[in-house]
C-alpha cells in the first residue's frame with residue numbers, strides 16, 4: 001500500500017489561524033461576556049459570601065436519603081422532567097402541575113427565559129442593582145438591555161421603572177424581592193402595580209423570589225397569576241432550603257406560558273437524587289420555616305451589631321446585608337476580611353454599591369468570628 005507523506009495530511013491553514021477562525025465563530029455577545037466566577041477565598045474558615053444557608057441537612061436525613069441513593073439505578077435515565085417534584089410543588093402552591101417548571105437551579109431557568117424571550121435587539125428593562133445573572137443573560141442572547149436606577153436607600157426606583165416600561169415596552173422585566181444584593185424588598189402592592197403596567201405594555205413580569213421564605217408574611221407573586229397570567233415567579237431551593245449544592249430551582253407561571261418554556265428545556269436536567277432531597281425538604285416544611293425565621297432573626301441581630309458600631313450598613317430583609325467602611329474599597333474590605341479567615345463579597349462591580357461588601361448570616365460562632373474580624377479591621381484602619 002502506498003504510504004502518503006505526513007505533509008499531504010497537513011492543512012494549508014496554520015493551527016494559529018485555524019483557532020482564530022474558530023474563535024471568530026463564537027457569537028460576539030458571548031465573546032464580550034465574562035465567565036461567572038465567585039472569586040475570593042478558596043477554603044475560608046467562615047464562609048459568608050454567597051447568601052447560602054449555614055445549615056446543612058441533618059446527618060440523620062442524609063443517612064435516610066442514602067437508601068434512596070443506593071436504590072437509584074445510575075445506568076437508567078430518570079424521567080425527562082422531575083415529575084414527582086413538580087407535583088409536590090404544585091400541591092404546595094395550590095397551582096396546576098402544568099404551571100411548574102423545575103430547573104437545575106433557578107439560574108438555569110433564567111437562561112430558559114432568555115432563550116424563549118430574547119432575540120437580537122429585543123428590549124428588556126431591568127431595575128438596578130439586581131442579581132447580575134439577569135443582565136448577563138440579556139446580553140448573551142443579544143437583547144437590548146435598558147436599566148433603571150435605584151433610590152437613595154438602594155431600593156428599586158419604581159417610578160423610573162414604570163416610565164421605562166411604558167417607553168420601551170420590553171419583552172419582560174424582572175423584580176427581585178427580597179433583592180440580592182441590596183436586601184431591599186418590593187412591596188406586594190407595588191408588584192401588583194407593576195403587573196398592571198406590564199399588562200398594558202404587553203410585557204412579562206418575572207418576580208425573582210429566591211429569598212421569599214425569609215418574608216413569609218408577604219404574598220408570593222404566584223397569588224397574582226389568576227388575574228395577571230403574564231406574571232412568572234422564579235424560586236429556588238438554594239437559600240432558605242439549604243440545597244445550594246444540589247441545584248434545584250423552579251418557575252411558576254400560567255400553563256400556556258410554561259408550555260412554551262418547556263419546548264426549550266433539556267430533558268433529564270435535574271438529578272434524581274437532587275429531586276429526592278428536594279422532596280424531603282418539602283415533606284419537612286416546618287423545619288424550613290423554622291430555619292428561615294431563625295436566620296431572619298439572626299441576620300437582623302447581626303445587622304444591629306454592625307450598625308450599633310456606627311458602621312454604614314443597609315437594613316436586610318433576607319439572610320444577608322451590605323456594609324462599608326469609610327476610605328475602603330469593597331475589594332480592599334473583602335481582602336481584609338479574608339486575611340481574618342472570613343469570606344465576604346465585594347460589591348465594587350455594581351457602580352451604585354462601590355465600597356460595600358455583602359455579608360451572609362452564618363451560625364452563631366461564624367457571626368462572632370465575623371464581628372471579631374470587623375473589629376480588628378476597624379482597629380487597624
Ligand SMILES: Cc1ncc(COP(=O)(O)O)c(C=O)c1O
Pocket residue numbers: 050051104105106107108131176179180208210235236237238244248249
Ligand atoms: C436573586 C437571586 N436569584 C437567583 C439566584 C440563583 O439561585 P440558584 O442557586 O437557584 O441558581 C440567586 C443566587 O444567589 C439570587 O440571589
